[in-house]
Amino acid sequence: MTLWTSQDAAKATDGHVTRDWQAAGVSIDTRTIEPGDLFVALKAARDGHDFVAQALEKGAAAALVSHIPEGVAEDAPLLIVDDVLTGLEAMGRAARARTQARVVAVTGSVGKTSTKEMLRDVLSQQGRTHAAEASYNNHWGVPLTLARMPADTEFAVIEIGMNHPGEIAPLSRMARPHVAMITTVAAAHLEAFEDLNGIAIEKSAIFDGLEDNGTCIFNGDLDSDLVRTMEGAAWASGGPVARFGACEECQYRLMDVRLSDETTVVQADLPGGPQLFKISTPGRHFAMNGLATLAAVEALGADPVRAAMDLARWHPPAGRGTREVIALDHDDEDLTFDLIDDAFNANPTSMAASLEVLAASTPRDGVGRVAKGRRVAILGDMLELGEDEIQLHAALSDLPYVAALDVVHCVGSRMAALYEALPEPLRGEHVDSAEALADKAHRLVDAGDVVLVKGSKGSHVSRVVDALRRVGRETVEEKRNT
Structure with a gap:
């Protein structure tokens, strides 16, 4: 399957191709690159340009670069742009624009990766679903996830994280979600913010990128000041708003959680009526993530009852419980x-x-x-x-x-x-x-x-x-x- 042609990539990035090529995937790491991938020479701890020759030797279809690296032939398959990260962002936006997928974006101090994986699992039973394999949620992870999205995707799950103020809004605007979710607000990365409300303000920036009439979903069980912050940002988006949690104001309400050594059994009230679901790992936090998942599934237009049954097949990613x-x-x-x-x-x-x-x-x-x-x-x-x-x-x-x-x-x-x-x-x-x-x-x-x-x-x-x-x-x- 062709994910990118040289012509499409050049048009998206306003770059120059040295010769025609077709790529089946996008990679930033020569250790995991597959034959046929486009290698993106990002500058991080090391300069990706130093690994372009190795990527091509491993079968990369081409490389996205800002100059011809030393030791690489001038006629090697390259896409040359002014800045590699900016080029990757442009490819991400172009990939998002060419698909009809229903997109959900997930952020939160805790639970965003587990919720992303729950959504990937249950939505994949209802349509062609795309999500990052790992926790790719930062300034390069989000555009990379988008650039890897096939045009025929039906559902996409985009995880968005942050370390400092001002990170979430541009990533959300790049993803253009139909549904945006905040799993919770907690004391994570607190050293970069004055207080928890500062974190809530930053998390609420995920609503900035919503498509017209997009749905805002957030945790309703938090401190009232945090809820007001998220609710204000949600209503400002102009679309539907839904809370999940145990409090009476939540449209997706947690009624009972029973933990055993191997399972979590949850009784919830959804807008469509009572719903019992099971998760095959213990944890009250997983019950909340599951409830948030059902809220997002329904907002995307998929079947929450089927998703509730499919949650029983989900297991947490490595290192996360x-x-x-x-x-x-x-x-x-x-x-x-x-x-x-x-x-x-x-x-x-x-x-x-x-x-x-x-x-x-x-x-x-x-x-x-x-x-x-x-x-x-x-x-x-x-x-x-x-x-x-x-x-x-x-x-x-x-x-x-x-x-x-x-x-x-x-x-x-x-x-x-x-x-x-x-x-x-x-x-x-x-x-x-x-x-x-x-x-x-x-x-x-x-x-x-x-x-x-x-x-x-x-x-x-x-x-x-x-x-x-x-x-x-x-x-x-x-x-x-x-």
Whole structure:
């Protein structure tokens, strides 16, 4: 399938092509590039022009560049533009313009990637659906996602994120969504804003790019000042407005949530009547994301009842609450522990949601070295919280779910505040780096335990996740060799 011809790309970017070519995809990374892709030589940590020759050797159809790179022939298949990022943005806008797809844009301090993936899964059962494979939600991720969109797409899901004020509106105007959603507003990237209302204002900028009569969807359970901010921006867009949440004012209302070790069962009231749906992973936050998904599906003109049934097939992306069983002995199915990998990101809201999942989990007694199975939390620093970061870490000890835990291990200088605030019986290890705890992984867990690993990506607690997986493999191998 041809995604871009050289003529179409040149017209979109006002660029110059050295010779004709056709591309089946768009890539920014030579490590994952596929034959037939257009390689986009972005400047990030390194200059993509340094990798153009490698991309062409790997079978790239052409490269989007601002000049002919050193070592690349003048007659190589190139699209030459004044600025590569500007060229990618132009291709994104052109791809959006040539499709009749119904587009939903998703932002939020927590839950935007999971909600994007829910929407991708349920909409793909009702039409040709396009969404980014990863969390491509920034100044290059959004135009890249759009540039990769086939012309015959029927539904598109665009995730939009931010680190600083002024980022969301231009990306929303590029995506031109028919539906724009705010999953929630929380203390994430707070250091770049004066307060939570500043974050709400920035998130509400997603409504700026709505198509005429586009629908605004937002979380109605937040603080009243935040709701007023989002509601004001939503009504200013001129289209329909819908809230989701547990409060009475919500058109998509959460009535009951029941968590088990493996599922979340949700009773909701939709505009069309009561709706029961199940998600095959535990988490009250996933229930809210599912409810928001149904609101967006209906606003897009798809079938929310069918989507509610299809939500049962969804599982969270890696590092965002995925649950797996780690075997310590393949000959004894009881010698396992459960690992909840939520190591991709963290802020106080998402931390509370993950700890609620852990508190609702059921360890198994009588199978490990310790007679009682345990709920074990391994928590890394929450980053970009601003001047109140120490207090926000310490405040996690006040969460009601903490009382249900058996031991809490803390990673990082900020998490020292939580460690000091915890009751003495709950204190496990406190270390400055994830590597230090990863080296002790074999001593942290036992058969029957349920283990949560949660922290901001920059805290590197994913290394503890990797170490815990190795504990299983190495223990199994040791038993086989004895």
